[in-house]
Amino acid sequence: EAQVTQNPRYLITVTGKKLTVTCSQNMNHEYMSWYRQDPGLGLRQIYYSMNVEVTDKGDVPEGYKVSRKEKRNFPLILESPSPNQTSLYFCASSANRGGSTEAFFGQGTRLTVV
């Protein structure tokens, strides 16, 4: 079954404690991205990657890091989480860049930073 898998689904952490949210896709997609979703603001893109070792900033990259060492994995790293990073996070993948093909989304990670 084609899918994008994020882990964990729920996470509560304290300010400053580094964390990683994993994302894996089994569709051999080249394009992967991370979004955060906040009430009234819709989905905002954090980072995206067009292929292995190729990543670029989205609209809200501050406080986040990503890596793309393998095609299937695209982890999101918060080096020093702060309360304003409390949000619902989604990983997505698509066969081609940008919006030229449909994106497949993970189930989301609800992060709370206290």
Added chain:
Amino acid sequence: SQQGEEDPQALSIQEGENATMNCSYKTSINNLQWYRQNSGRGLVHLILIRSNEREKHSGRLRVTLDTSKKSSSLLITASRAADTASYFCATDAYNTDKLIFGTGTRLQVFP
């Protein structure tokens, strides 16, 4: 920056009625997509329309695109309670590799 803005923000209708949601965007695009999201869950792709297309159908969904007005509409005909969800448009602008989402329309369909 938000590329798409959906209108209305919220919509409540009875089962069997049609639901129309609109999306406006700011810059020229290559493609426009519509997605559905059930409460707190991942988004599911509904339909993609390219900038050289004006209308597209998929089951009970009809999407139109007017590039001169930089707007799109999603029509759901004969709505069902199961259509209750948030609906988002997403665009990719010329010369970018980003897929930018709007703020969404919350649709409530009452049985």
